[in-house]
Amino acid sequence: MRLVLIAAALIATAAPAQRAPVPVDPFIGTGGEGHTFPGAVAPFGMVQLSPDTDTRCVIRDCYGHAAGYRYDDPTIEGFSHTHFSGAGHSDLGDILVAPVSGDDVPLEAGTPERPGYRSPYRKASEQARPGYYAVTLDRPGVRAELTAGRRIGVHRYRFPAGKAAHLVVDLRSSLYNYPGKVLWSGLRVRPGGTLTGFRETRGWAPGRKLFFAMRFSQPLTGHALLNRESDVPYKGFQGPGRGSDQVAERLGRALVARLDFGTLDRPLEVKVALSGVDEQGALANLASEAGNFDAIRARTSDHWAKALGVLDVAAPPAVRTNFYTALYHAMLAPSVWGDADGRYRGPDDQVHRADGFTYRSTFSLWDTFRALHPLLTLTQPERVNAEIVQSLIASRAASLDGILPVWQFHGRETWTMIGYHAAPVIADAYLKGIRGFDAQAALDAMVASASYAPYGGLGEYMARGYVPIDREPEAASKTVEYAYDDWTIARMAAAMGRPDVASTFAKRAGNWRNSFDVRTGFLRARKADGSWREPFDPTAINYGSDYTEGNAWQYSWFVPHDQAELFRQMGGNARVIAKLDRMFEFDNSTVDYSHAEDIAGLIGQYIHGNEPSHHVAYLYSYAGAPWRTQERLKQIVESQYRATPDGLSGNDDLGQMSAWFVFTALGFYPVAPGSNEYVLGRPFVDRATLNLPSGKQFTVTAEGLSDTNRYVAQVRLNGRPLPRGFIRHDEVMAGGTLAFTMAAQPNRRWATTPAERPFSASVAAAR
Amino acid sequence: MRLVLIAAALIATAAPAQRAPVPVDPFIGTGGEGHTFPGAVAPFGMVQLSPDTDTRCVIRDCYGHAAGYRYDDPTIEGFSHTHFSGAGHSDLGDILVAPVSGDDVPLEAGTPERPGYRSPYRKASEQARPGYYAVTLDRPGVRAELTAGRRIGVHRYRFPAGKAAHLVVDLRSSLYNYPGKVLWSGLRVRPGGTLTGFRETRGWAPGRKLFFAMRFSQPLTGHALLNRESDVPYKGFQGPGRGSDQVAERLGRALVARLDFGTLDRPLEVKVALSGVDEQGALANLASEAGNFDAIRARTSDHWAKALGVLDVAAPPAVRTNFYTALYHAMLAPSVWGDADGRYRGPDDQVHRADGFTYRSTFSLWDTFRALHPLLTLTQPERVNAEIVQSLIASRAASLDGILPVWQFHGRETWTMIGYHAAPVIADAYLKGIRGFDAQAALDAMVASASYAPYGGLGEYMARGYVPIDREPEAASKTVEYAYDDWTIARMAAAMGRPDVASTFAKRAGNWRNSFDVRTGFLRARKADGSWREPFDPTAINYGSDYTEGNAWQYSWFVPHDQAELFRQMGGNARVIAKLDRMFEFDNSTVDYSHAEDIAGLIGQYIHGNEPSHHVAYLYSYAGAPWRTQERLKQIVESQYRATPDGLSGNDDLGQMSAWFVFTALGFYPVAPGSNEYVLGRPFVDRATLNLPSGKQFTVTAEGLSDTNRYVAQVRLNGRPLPRGFIRHDEVMAGGTLAFTMAAQPNRRWATTPAERPFSASVAAAR
Known part of the structure; x- marks a missing residue:
């Protein structure tokens, strides 16, 4: 609750240089498992400068600290420059900086009980808003403020009067750390006192390289660059200054720097740029963003105001x-990865140059194809989408496997999760009229990704029409996700006038049937000999089982491109509705999912904390019962989203959880990206105006909306009754008003006929 | 002896495509400790493609295998692409390739007793000439041939008929290896079958990066990329082809590849390019040198013929x-390090671009400033010198310490040995009229290097006029070498019209006196309080002692720029001559230098196998007894240089031992680079013509030279008697004939007066 008050206070006290026009609370999701x-971060910024409260975990224990920070942790180790927003797995936490005052400068973080440079802090001293974070670190007595630009982070530290000011820069610190993770690292004090360096890590991304340049507003009065490795069999020859640690360069696998500034009569500002290319790239990125802390903070605040101002709610x-925080969380990834000069390190670990676009990375595509994109x-x-698609195409061009990204960050592929969901991202953009990329290269990349036999059982899938579970794990999930991805390829190919490709992939789009067991009414894994895998337990969740995180x-509901045929196979709409009800009302007293990290936010067997459920509440509408969708959405929104640190029911997954909320709150949701249709749910806001790039506005109103008026009585589009349970993308882009009238009782007649149900028009095209 | 016959045979059988106009025997120095x-290598080429006979040593045991090959080893592990020629310490041996035939493909080298991919071979099957090496590997039954271009190496393997052909590429193999040396490495099979990869190592050069691209003349029919690490705590997610090792990419710290080609009816050619920049650089370097094995071999053979043809002997x-092999060994370093597009990785580990020159590295300056440069x-x-100096200046610009290279290879500084001997290299080039570089930047770099307090006790040296041994090891050697380097800076500054710099450094040039103990007549280490360090034993040799490898x-003889004053302090020429005799005739029966790797080639306390002695035989001439120099040179040449594998008495040290021989055989030697004077010794060749770039020729003749006619009776320059014991650089460059008349008895009158003695003219300038 306190945090909401802080957010509200921001609005009241907003000064021009730090205006916060909308109530974003970056603490939402920092408790629980929101991750x-x-x-501080700029919209889609390369730098996520944020406090790390605990990095002592080792790999599998790290889940709760995937973003480095947990709201309830009592101490802060320091501030590092890279974080995922809501990832389930993790990495990053690069280049930790911690302020230390006085003569004793600890070079280890220590524990909360025996702190080194780590410091306790009071929650009340914390402030967070888009592009700004502040906290008072009690141990050094330092007020710490953070802001960020496109490729930079800026720290400002107010040291206590009369005490020597120091910074510790710890290249050992990392999220999801373990011994041996740092492959090699370097620290270099350059003429003029700029600190540069790099780190190569063997984490989630194999062999990830990150370079940085760090400039200080006050002169360095001294420094020590140390390597804390104890087991180096060969140390080589020692350079100048061998008797001291005040060397110009230190290389090793356990580096830490002590930087001395003497006593300061003004705050110390530390401007840090990152680069995936090299230290020169970091220096150039540093130079490309002028201004001191206040100037950069004001600039980023403006950028956030503009970005969030796309919706007036x-x-x-x-x-x-919740709405604006979700919108904020949906504008962090895919983040900038290319340097100011266009260079970037791609999936082949080589440096490329982006021609006319900014290369972006952090693609959590299995999550984000659904609603974020x-x-x-x-x-x-x-501004974003063409660049995203161009980055995907460029990534494919630099892929050694010749395929599009799966789960990529900092330019490196991690091979996490399943599918080739860059395909629906690209197809959705193309079909919605975005053209700032080479469509032919995009289609080639999509076809190549869908045809690469060594990837995820695709060879078997292409030969058999399904992925056999005795050849490839998670076969059932792969089969249905591939089939959907195939449909998006067919849709785009058809739109491009490529009937050959469209025909091939439209046929593949039906492959989900090969894994659907009509007898049990469930999607099931099938073996190479055609038999179903036994035993079958629809409630079992295990890693590497028949399903992916589910x-x-x-x-069994994942046929977004052909729900009608799925429902027919399930025995018709009545059975579908009953089955959906069984899912939401399932008694979980006999199941235990504590072993599965990502299974959170359970409403029966509906699991909102993970993505496979995200479209399911909208399926009542496909079955002709939109009022049941309306009921379930209220149930989900009220139980899964709270404006508190632990208010997210599961990992935000780079904005997918948040994007679900934004769409759902607006009253419509993209169940099948690539269809150009949004299923109507029910709004959770009284009024929302989407400011379109054309200058037009698309406004959603919810007349009579209240806790009791939870049903849609009628819908009007531009004043005319809308009998359909969906709207088309072109209707949104044309501007206008979508007016919901809310009521306490359901309207059981609206949007119930086949023609009125969602996605009716394009179903035929899929078969 | 057999090798001489091979060399002779080469001349007789030389065909146009493989002409060997001069008898170079690359096996000289591969036994003993020549290293x-x-x-195969091109002149100053980036790639040194050579067999490694044993890489099983661990760091300090590796001395004998510093170049990877020992002539008497019974097996060959494979062929790697980088080697030092004659280094005392080592590293490299990058990207080992071994051919294997048949169905069983071992992925470990094994031991000579239990070979894996290692193979026995017969010495008689070996051939070596400039740019070409061949051997028959008995285990796979493969005839292996190697050649090299500027940035490429080319292998040609003839596999036995009907047996499957494979290559093993082992990124674990290294010279001076140890567990943990490979920090990270990668192998990537690119579309089309090109193998690329990289290796980062923590060896002599800290954090050295090397990239490669490898193209095959026959299609890859299969491959396996394996990581043999056993102790990886976190393996991350697995990419496409998880069930097989036929993956497109493998990263790790213990990589080995098996490459399959099926049965071949023609030889397999493997073209490999290196780059210090990135894999794209390696691919571009590969593309920049067209042609198959034979074409590249012919081209490199032409380059060698031209390079060695600078001297007709x-x-x-x-x-x-011996002469041409020495000349060959003197044309390997400093080797090309920059890519074909000009980019290179510099001392700051960053990628730079050379503007208008080819960046070179492998600077063994403590050795090579003496005679190689x-x-x-x-x-x-x-062609070489301006590029060398430009590379030195560029290296300084990218030095975090702001100083010139000390012992640099692959762009990285190793901080090995002492001094700032890039200074005499640059000054010597400048004073000899080479102008293809920015002289002001060069002088700035020299002054900066000589003034950088943290380096090698320079702060103390500048404050006290000597390096105090209680503050800095090897203080006596450092003091005298700094003083000499200072003199070269003074000389160049004076020539550039910078009397301020010249005056400062001319004064510093006299600092050797502060470490010379007139009482004992020896150079000694002095403590900060001004006292000599006790006890003093002029025969003691220990690492980190008062002296450097000596x-x-x-x-005590190292004052090349002011021998006259040294000799005065030693008590006059008669005492000097007696002392030199004592040195050469010292009874070593009571000393043991077996602990000191580089101490080899002993004639009393004259140690020809290491550099500090290299000018000493010429000092008799400074003392007015040139006939004694003539005697000592004969003694050294005959005992220290033989045309056999073990014919070099010590490490060739990147060509310094060889350059000593070339100069000495020609009858003159640069005792004091920077003086523009060469001290006359006595020729060991009947006639030699130096083809100057101007088209002029400078010819040395030795009339009557024989084993008994070992003394110089008289010298004529261009037909006129030359009374001096030295010649000037401009006299050489003008072309002409330096005619020695040899006799059985010494001429005790020639070149004995002060004015006729070497270096008389510039002595005054030094004080």
């Missing part, structure tokens, strides 16, 4: 905070 | 072989 971070305070297609159509309950 | 390699066969100044004045006997 967001509270630190009227809603009750908690909903409004469709949201960006609406809110950031040209079970038959969640995955 | 040369027999493999008539001499007895063994002398001629002066030889290159004569034989490669514009003792007071060798180091």
